[in-house]
Amino acid sequence: MKPDLLTVQNVTKYFPLKGGRGMVHAVDNVSFALKNGETFGVVGESGCGKSTLARVLLRLIEPNGGKILLEGEDLGKLNARELRSRRRQMQLIFQDSYASLDLRQKIGDIIAEPLVIHNIGDRAARRKRVAHLLEMVGLEPEAALRYPHEFSGGQRQRIGIARAIALEPKLVIADEPVSALDVSIQSQVLNLLVDLRQQLGLSYIFISHDLAVVEHVCDTIAVMYLGEIVEMTSKETLFAQPRHPYTRALLSAIPRPDPKRRGAHRIVLKGDIPNPENPPAGCRFHTRCPEVMPICKTHKPQPQQMKSSGAAHLISCHLYR
Numbered sequence: 001m002k003p004d005l006l007t008v009q010n011v012t013k014y015f016p017l018k019g020g021r022g023m024v025h026a027v028d029n030v031s032f033a034l035k036n037g038e039t040f041g042v043v044g045e046s047g048c049g050k051s052t053l054a055r056v057l058l059r060l061i062e063p064n065g066g067k068i069l070l071e072g073e074d075l076g077k078l079n080a081r082e083l084r085s086r087r088r089q090m091q092l093i094f095q096d097s098y099a100s101l102d103l104r105q106k107i108g109d110i111i112a113e114p115l116v117i118h119n120i121g122d123r124a125a126r127r128k129r130v131a132h133l134l135e136m137v138g139l140e141p142e143a144a145l146r147y148p149h150e151f152s153g154g155q156r157q158r159i160g161i162a163r164a165i166a167l168e169p170k171l172v173i174a175d176e177p178v179s180a181l182d183v184s185i186q187s188q189v190l191n192l193l194v195d196l197r198q199q200l201g202l203s204y205i206f207i208s209h210d211l212a213v214v215e216h217v218c219d220t221i222a223v224m225y226l227g228e229i230v231e232m233t234s235k236e237t238l239f240a241q242p243r244h245p246y247t248r249a250l251l252s253a254i255p256r257p258d259p260k261r262r263g264a265h266r267i268v269l270k271g272d273i274p275n276p277e278n279p280p281a282g283c284r285f286h287t288r289c290p291e292v293m294p295i296c297k298t299h300k301p302q303p304q305q306m307k308s309s310g311a312a313h314l315i316s317c318h319l320y321r
Contacts, residue, residue, distance in 0.1 A: 003072040005203050006034040006057070006171060011066035013049075013056050017277065025276045026052040028227040030066075034171070039197065039204040041218030041235070043211055043250065047273055049227040050207045051095075054175045057205070058090055059083060070171070088118055091164040095176035097156035101148040107134075107159055108144030114166045133162040136199075137192060154185035158192065165196060173205045178213060190216055212254055215239060223247045226273060226284040229303070233313040241308045243315045245291050283318065293318060 011030045014023040027049045034040045042050050055061040057068055059075055068075045070089065078086060091114075094100035101110055111133055112126045121129065131141035137158040148156055157177060164172055174193065178186040194217055196202060208214050214221055215235060222232040223246065231244040242248045249267040269288045274280050280287050286296040295318050306313040306320060 003069070004033040005036045005038075005071060006205075007067075007069040007072075008032050008057065009067040009069070011053070011056060011068060012064045013052055013061060014064050022277050025227045025279050027056060027063075028279075030224075030227075030229055032222055032229065032232060034203055034205065036170070037197070037201060037203055038220065039206055039218045041214040041221040042205065042207045042224060043209060043214050043221060044224035045273060046209060047276070048224045049276075050209075050224055051175050053224075054092065054173045054205065054207055057173060058087070058092060060092075084117075088167045089170045091167065091169040091172050093157075093160055093164050093172060093174040093177045095179060097153060097160050097180065098148065100160055101156060103148050105147075106144065107146055107148065107151075110148075110159065111144070111163045111166055114163065118167060120167070129166070130162075133166055136165070136196070137162045138188075152185075153181050154189060157181065157189055161189075161192065161196070165200060165202070168200065169202070171203050171205070173207070175207045176209070177206075179208065179210065186213065193217060211250055223250065226276060226279055228284060228316065229314070230285065230316050231314065233308060234311045237308045237311040237313055241313075243306070243308070243313065243320065244285075244317050245289050245319075246285050249290075283316075291319060 009031050011027060013027040015026055016023055030053060032040065042053065044050055052061065056063045070086065075083065075086065108127065108130050111130045115121060115126045115129060130144050134141050134143055139155065139158055151159065178189050181189060190213065193204065197204060206214060206218055218235050220232065221235055221238050222229045223244065224230070225246050231238070231247045238247065239251065242251055249269050252265050252267040267290065271288050274284065274287055282298045283296040283301050286292045289296065301316045301318050303314055303316045304320065306315060
């Protein structure tokens with residue numbers, strides 16, 4: 001049986017505070033699997049650990065514990081040289097398309113840089129490859145001779161996408177790739193990502209705080225809260241039968257075009273996300289949960305598998321013991 005493209009097992013990342021005052025619990029015991037050709041969404045409020053998880057999966061940040069397996073190979077056991085070679089299969093699309101591009105380099109050099117690093121082709125072959133990549137993302141080949149500041153935000157994100165697919169990776173992690181773009185441009189970039197997935201057989205991990213965006217592109221969705229996955233299931237099941245109170249609150253915040261229904265079912269969470277330096281005991285969501293019970297304040301809920309409309313449904317909540 002062919003292994004999943006990516007298997008994440010109990011991955012944890014803590015950041016030490018200055019002076020040894022404790023740890024920031026950025027990612028805590030996260031596990032999931034990504035199949036070939038699948039788009040896996042990770043959603044949650046700002047500060048819940050989504051972007052840290054993305055960098056840990058690529059070993060841009062070293063985890064404190066757990067395993068990350070790419071096609072069955074433990075990335076944690078690779079040395080720097082082996083990891084560089086393996087990164088041909090794993091690429092990242094950044095949230096800030098402006099900051100992620102070197103403003104002193106021409107676009108052609110930016111896109112060709114991964115090819116140079118991995119010693120792929122000669123100069124002529126790279127120029128031809130860059131022209132083809134620009135056309136794939138909807139830009140003219142002549143854009144290779146220009147600089148990043150000459151492009152709009154949407155065009156710069158297309159350049160970032162071209163760079164990400166230059167090495168023909170199997171896995172692309174998209175970290176909030178459209179959150180900084182105008183709404184009118186967001187749909188164009190999302191449709192481009194969907195088209196490239198079909199053309200190139202890509203698998204995505206798509207990170208976002210916008211559930212409407214995730215619904216458009218993802219197959220499976222994991223909901224994160226304060227470094228932990230609290231619910232995970234198929235897109236259809238999550239939107240039709242959300243189980244965790246936090247997920248229901250997030251879904252209720254999606255804007256509705258019907259003025260008569262606007263705000264009718266909105267669940268307003270009180271307070272802010274607790275300090276990740278000192279997470280609450282028991283369920284981390286209990287300080288804001290509208291359905292909190294006494295057990296939630298003392299006992300941490302364990303992830304359990306359920307079935308919802310025939311789909312696997314992982315949830316960490318005492319309501320379903």
